[in-house]
Amino acid sequence: MQKKTIKKIPVNAKLAALGNQFRKERPDDFWRFASFFTLENGQEHKENFDVEALCVMALGRTFTQDKDALYKSGGFRRTLSLPPIESWQDAKLGDCPRLAKRWLSYSEIANQRCFVFTASGMTVWLPKFELARKLFFHAGFIIRAAYQPNGLDMMFHLTEGEPGEGFHIFCPAGSGIPVAYLRIPAYRQFLSWLLLNKEIKASFESIWQCLNTEQTITNGYCRWIFNFIPPKALSGLEIQAQGAFDSEHNDLLVWEVSTLKELPHNMLKAVKFSHPDLRQSVGSGKAHQGNGNNSAAEQLEIDTEREPSQQKERALIELSTDGLSYSDLIITQIEYNRKKPISKPKPGDESASGAEKVVLGTKDDVIDGDGRGGDFAVLEDTQDETEKFKDRFTVLVELIWQLADDPELQLQSLVIKPLPAVKRCHLHLKADGSERCYLLAKFVYKGRIRYLLEVDTSDNKRRLTTRIFSISLGVREAELITRILTSLIKNSLRWPISAFKTHAISLSLIRHALSNDHIASWRLRILAGIKIPRQKQKT
Template identity: 30%
Template sequence: MPSYQLRGIVPDTRIQAIGQLFKSMQDSTWTVSIQFRPTQNKRTLTLSQGPILYRKSLLNSTTEQKQGGWEQDFSIEDTSDWEERQIKDCPIMGCRNRWDGDQFCFVFPIEGQKTVYLPEFELARALFFHDGYLARTSLTSNALNLEFDIQTDEDSNSALVNVLPSSGYTLRHLNDPRSRETLAWILLDHDARTAFESIGNAQLLQGRNRGTNRVWDFRFSPPPLPGASFGVRGQFDKQTGTLFVYKIDKIQNVQANVPTNIIFEHPDFKHPVRPDGPGESPIPIRPQGSLEIDDDTSPNVNTLTTIINSANMSIDFSNPFTTTKRTSKTKITPYGKPGEGRPVNGNFIVSTDEAVAGEELASADWNNLNDDSHNGHLFDNKFSVFMRLIQTLTQRHGCRLLGKNVYPLPPIARCTKHLLANGDPRCIAVAYISAHNYFVRLLEVDTSDAATSLSTQLVRASHPTRWPRDLEQITSQLVKRSLSWPTDLLKSLYGRDGHQGIPHPQTPSNNKGILTAESISSWAERVAGWIKRVY
C-alpha cells in the first residue's frame, strides 16, 4: 500500500474539529471546514476526503500513527430513542467552547451509566463514506436512482444491479468485494438507503444561502441498526460519565435486509484473456512511492483510478450475502484484468475529486474498509474443509483459534493469478492460532479452480502491528510467482525454521485443487507437530 500525503497540509497535522460544510453557488463541490493543529493556511478539505475525516486523525504523518482516545465497545437496541443535540451541549469540560460546537450529535445512554455524544458526520462516515464517490453522492439528490438500475427476484432471493454508463462509481471499487457489499447494502436495504438519502434531503431543507455560498451543518436520519455493536475512540469524562466520540473503528452485527445473491453488471466489465503476442492495454498506475493528493484540483475523466487504502473502518453484517460480477465481454490484455495497475516509482500527484474532462491529474479514490469487513461468511464457505482442519486442531490438539480473516489477493502488473478462472477474486484465508504458549498463523489459498496445488503454509506469528506488512509482501509474491510460496521471503521474515509448508491430504487427480473431507485427522496431526518445530 503506497503512503499518501495531502498537498498543502504540513507534516504531522491533527484534525482537531470538523465544522460546517459549504460550497459555492456556482460549483457542485462541497468542502468541509476543519480546525487543524498546528494552525496553517489551509483550513478546509473537500468532501471527497470524507473517508479519512475524523477527529484526532493524523495527516501527513512522519512516524507510525498512534490512535488516540479512550477505547469503548458497546451495543445498542436500536437508534429510535437517540436524541439530537449540538456538541456545545456536551457536559465534558471544554465542549461548550469548541470550534465545532454548533455541529450536531446523536446522544444516547449505554451500559455502565454512560452517555455517548456521537457526531452525526462521524456516524455517516463510518456507515457510508467508504470512498469519495459515496461521500459526494450523499449530497446529490436522486443520484442513486440516476446511476443504478435495480431488478429484484423474490422467488430466487436475488437482485441484479445494473451500473449505468453515466455512473461515477469506479470499476476498481466494483472489482473489490468489500466495496461491492457496502454499495449493495446502501442500494438494496430500505433503511440504509433511506438514511443515506436523508443526508441530501437534510441539506436541501436545512442548508442556508450566505452570500455566494451554500452552507450547512451536517445532519441526517440514522438507520435503525437493531442490535448493532460499536467499537469507538473518544474523550471520556469520569465525573459526568460522558463519552464524546472521535472515531468509530468498527460496527458489527449490522442487519442487511437484502437478497442473498446480488449480481452487478457494468458495460465495461470484461473477462481478461491473455494474448499470444505483445499488446497494450490501458491500465492504472500503481505507485511504488508516495501519492500526493491535490485537494484543490479535479482529475481527468479519461484516467483510470488508483485506489488509496486507508483501512480505518470495519463494518460487519449479521446475515451473509454474496455479490458477484456478471461478465459478458472479453478483452485481450497482456496484463490480465483491466485495472491491475502498472508500477511507477517516485511521488505521484493525484486527485480524489470527481473526474472531469480537460484536467491533467490522474484520478484516485479512497477505500477505508479493513480487509476483515464482511468476510466471515467467505471463510466458512470458500474454506469449509480448511475450517474443519482448524476445528480438529482445537478439539484434539489443544489449540485455540484467536482470529480468522479472508483477504483477496492483490492485482499485480502482468499477472492474473489474483483471479479465479471465473474472474472472481482469489482469496487467502488466515487463521491465528495458539497452542501450548506457541502462536502461529496458518495460510490457505483458494485453488478451487484447480489452478495449482498449493500446500498450507504455517508461519511463526509476528507482532500484530507488523503482520499487515508481512501479509502484503507474502500475497504480492504469491501472485508474482504464479501461486508458489515465496520461501526466500518467508525465511527473511521468520527465519530458516520459522515457516513450513504442509501438504494437503492426497486427492484424486481429477479433483486437483479441491480438498476432500478424508484424511482431516492426519492432516491436523501433521500441522500440530509442526507448530512446535517453528519455535
C-alpha cells in the first residue's frame, strides 16, 4: 500500500480544534484557516492551511500517515436521528461543557459556532463547520466554489431536456473542475444532488452569503468565524457521529459526522455530464475510464502550499471514504467529447515511473506552477456493485427503467448485489464459480412501498419466479431481505414460503418471459403485480 503524508502535519498528531478563517485584504489572496493539534508528547501544535485541506479536517482524527491510512477517527460513536431544524439552537463552542479546558482559553476556538439540539435523549453539540464539511466539502474545487459568489453557477451550466428527457450538466473548460472527478459515479451523484435540489444548493450558497456579511477587516486581514444555514430537509435524517461524550450529563460534543443517510433527493431523471476535456481513452481494443490516480510511488506527500502547474492533469488522492446515501436513486451518465489513445508514461514522469516519493500540490492550478496537482477523493460509490453486476439482469433492468416512467410509480432504489455466503452451502455461487446475484427494486405506489426481488438462475440450477411484495408493519426491511436470501440458499434456491407468508403482504409471483417475443407481456405482468390492490396488514 502507498504511504500518504501531509507535509505540515506531524506524524500521529491529533486534530483537536479549528480556529478562524482568514485572508489578506487583497484580491489575489484566498481563504485559509487555523488548526490546532495535540502531538504525541502532549504539546500543542498550530498550523494554517488553505481551505482545500478542509476535506480531511474532522476533529478527533489522528494523522497516523502510515501505509494503512492517512488518518484514523476517534471518539465515542453514536447513531442519532436529527430533530426538526426549527428546534436547533445557535451556540458558541466555548459554552459546551465537553470542550477541553486547554482550548477554552483560545478565544478563536471558544467562539466557533455550533448547533445545539436534543437527540436520542442526549444534548448534542454539533460544530457548524463539521456539518457543512460532511454535507458539501468533498473536493477542493467544491470548497473553492463555496467561498465565491455564484461559485456553482460559474462551474456548472445546468439545462433540462424535453419532457421525458433528463438533465445536462456542462462544465466549461477552465472552470476549475478536475475531469477525473466526473469519471467517478459517486461524485457525479453528489454533484447532481447538490445542483438539482434547490434547498440543498441554497444551503451551500449560504456559506458565501454568511462570509460576505459577517467577515471583519482589521490590520490588513479579513477574518471570519464559519457559518451557514442548514437545509430543513435534514430534519429526521439518521447520522452516525463520534466525539466526546459525558455520560453523567448526557452531553455529546461531535467531532466527526461519519455517515449521513437518506439525503433528500426527488429528481429521478438521469443526469448527463459533459466537459471539453472529457475524453474516452481507448487502446488494445478496450475502453478505459481511469480516474487520474496513476501514481505508483511508494510514498505520496501532500503539499497544501504548493501551486501546481496547469500543464499536468491532476491526480486523485484516494482516502477512506465518506458515507453518504440518498433517498432516491441518482442515475448519471458521461458524454465524452471524443476518444483518445492511451498514452504511455513519458520519461521522467515521476508519478507513473514508480518513484520512491511523489509530491502533489492541492492548491488551485496556476500557469507557472510547480509540479503536478492533486485532489482529495473521499466519496464512496454506493452503486459500485450495482454497476458492476447490472449485466446479470440486462432485460429486467431495462424494464424497471420503463416502469419508472409510469406517472403513478416512483422508483426509490435499485440494488444489484451478490447473494450472501452461507456456511456449508455453495449455491451463492453459480456453476462457473462466479457470484450469484440478486436484484432488489423498491417502488412507491399510492403511498405504499412495493419490493421487486429477483435472483440470477441463468446457470439453470432452478427456475424462480420474480417476487413482488410489501412488508408487514413492524418488520425491518434489511432483516427480512437477508432472511429471505439466506433461506433461499439453504433451501436449494427455493423461495422461503413461510417468510413471505408471515412477513409479506400483497404478494405477486411473476413468471419470466419465455423468449424476447414475450418481454412486453412480462412487463405488463410486473406492472400489474406492483399495482395489486392493498391487502390487509398481518398482525
